[in-house]
Amino acid sequence: MIASYRRVFAHPGALVFSLTGLVARLPISMMTLGIVLLVSTLSGSYGLAGEVSAAYIIGNAAFAVPHGRLADRFGQGRVLWVDSVVFALSGGLMVRAITDDWGAPWPHLLGAVAGAAIPQIGTMVRSRWAHLLEVDSERHTAFTVESVADEVVFVTGPALVTFLSTAWAPEAGLLVALVVGTAGSVALAAQRGTEPPVHPHDPLTARRAMPWGLLLPLTVGAFALGSLFGALEVASVAFADDAGHKSLSGLMLGSFSLGSLVAGVAAGAMAWRRGPLPRARTGLGILAVGTISLPFLPGLAVVTVALFLTGTALAPTLIALFSLIEASVPRERLNEAMGFVQTGLSAGIAPGAWLAGLVADGQGGSAAYWVCTVSAVLAALASFAVSSPGRAEAVVPGVAG
Numbered sequence: 001m002i003a004s005y006r007r008v009f010a011h012p013g014a015l016v017f018s019l020t021g022l023v024a025r026l027p028i029s030m031m032t033l034g035i036v037l038l039v040s041t042l043s044g045s046y047g048l049a050g051e052v053s054a055a056y057i058i059g060n061a062a063f064a065v066p067h068g069r070l071a072d073r074f075g076q077g078r079v080l081w082v083d084s085v086v087f088a089l090s091g092g093l094m095v096r097a098i099t100d101d102w103g104a105p106w107p108h109l110l111g112a113v114a115g116a117a118i119p120q121i122g123t124m125v126r127s128r129w130a131h132l133l134e135v136d137s138e139r140h141t142a143f144t145v146e147s148v149a150d151e152v153v154f155v156t157g158p159a160l161v162t163f164l165s166t167a168w169a170p171e172a173g174l175l176v177a178l179v180v181g182t183a184g185s186v187a188l189a190a191q192r193g194t195e196p197p198v199h200p201h202d203p204l205t206a207r208r209a210m211p212w213g214l215l216l217p218l219t220v221g222a223f224a225l226g227s228l229f230g231a232l233e234v235a236s237v238a239f240a241d242d243a244g245h246k247s248l249s250g251l252m253l254g255s256f257s258l259g260s261l262v263a264g265v266a267a268g269a270m271a272w273r274r275g276p277l278p279r280a281r282t283g284l285g286i287l288a289v290g291t292i293s294l295p296f297l298p299g300l301a302v303v304t305v306a307l308f309l310t311g312t313a314l315a316p317t318l319i320a321l322f323s324l325i326e327a328s329v330p331r332e333r334l335n336e337a338m339g340f341v342q343t344g345l346s347a348g349i350a351p352g353a354w355l356a357g358l359v360a361d362g363q364g365g366s367a368a369y370w371v372c373t374v375s376a377v378l379a380a381l382a383s384f385a386v387s388s389p390g391r392a393e394a395v396v397p398g399v400a401g
Contacts, residue, residue: 004219010290011132013194014142020191021125023148024184025119028380029157030177031091032056035111038098038174049187052098054350055108059115061346067120068339075198076124080189086117088182093170094229095178119185122146123338130326131196141330143262143322147315155254196334211328213387214335215337218321219344221284221382224375226348228291231356231371232256235294236307238356239365243300256311257303264315276324282315284380286310294369324386 009015032053039049071079094110129142161173182293211250233253240249290310297303322342329337352375360368 002369004137005145007069007089008129008133008138008142008145012021013191014132017125017128017191017194018145018149020184020188021121021146022152024119024152024181024188025121025149026157026184027177027181028122029154029377030161032120033158034161034165034174034177035094035098037162038095038170038321039107041165041170042098052094052107052111056111056115057346057350059112060118061115061117061343063343064120064123064346065220065336065339068123068342069307069333071124071127072333072336073198074078075185076127076194076195077189080119080124080185083117083119084182084185084189086395087114087119087185087280088178090114090117091174095174099171105378118181119188120339121185121188122150123342124188126322126326127196128194129336132194132286136327140323143319143326144267144315147318148261148264150318151257151264151315153259155257181260188328202213207290210330210333210337211387214324214328215340217382217385218325219340220342220385221379222321223339223348224230224379224382226345226351227355227374228287228348228375228379229345230349230352230354231368231375232352234353234360235365235368235372236290237365238360238368239303240300242365245300246310247301252307256307256314259308259311260314263312264319264387267316267319276320276327277383279320280317280324283313284318284376284383286313286381287317288373288376291369291373293328295366297366 006172009018016388035053035056036049039052043049067079067083072210089108094107095108097110126143130139131147133139133142157177161177163173165171165173191203193381237254240252290306290313293306293311294303297306322338325337325341326334341358352371356368356371359371
């Protein structure tokens, strides 16, 4: 197992840009929770906190694909520099608007701009791996590294922002997220040696088309997965609250991420005989089956164990999905293609959380897990609508695709 990871990190610059990417993506797990903690603490309104947080999520979802297209055309370095400046300024002004009570719509507008400007670190780092590595097995291991990094971020980020915002100052968590994210993004932008080549678009020349038969169903499936994530957080908090131990909800959610992390590390060292699409379908099916049990399970301990077991399907599934995209889209449009998955994931979180909240208010935390089940089933069904071409070679003269 260790030898597989040693091989990919032996490539010049690989370890540095991967570690930089790990630091730079911390804000993705800190910003929304930090907004909720800051707004609710200062205003006493969870409704207002949800509005500002939703504005941030909408901005992030709306601009993930344009970010990828700009990175493909102008290079990651240029896009990261601009993103970092706008993210830092808009995020800082958003904190100022909240703490100084500027009033609507300023926190909402600035939150949306910060969400739109946050650098798409995960897609950019994966694109660097795809450019650096030529062997399929090494790319699989590299994508595993990044999926594990995602899980590390989602385990540590919420705990860090909660500690800073409650033990230090309400705005401390957000400010640290802004500083860490900006510094990490600038550091990644400075690493030009591992940056994928620029692919400027000339409207007078032919351009290879996107495999929409693959990307559109994957985006729908990603939306359903985002809904699962949002619903899982709300349902777990409600379930723990119903049991009189709301403080243990973090442990429950952490067990899901821990299961994903453990499975991701193991998956990265395996030599798979099946292609990425069958593996993704299998993983999504396991997620669906695992979530079906959740509404029927009694007790926090049993549900926590079930979440760990269900979580083991997540990282291998995401690894397979990103491997499928990398193998199927034109190389010069890889950032853009991965942005579709990011858009789906981000866009699905808020609706899933909202639906789970409605069910939890009316029927309790156990029933809210049904939103997770429906979301997982929809994601699995979407995977069966995916066609799996080889790397796109179709040429469409003068069409953006």
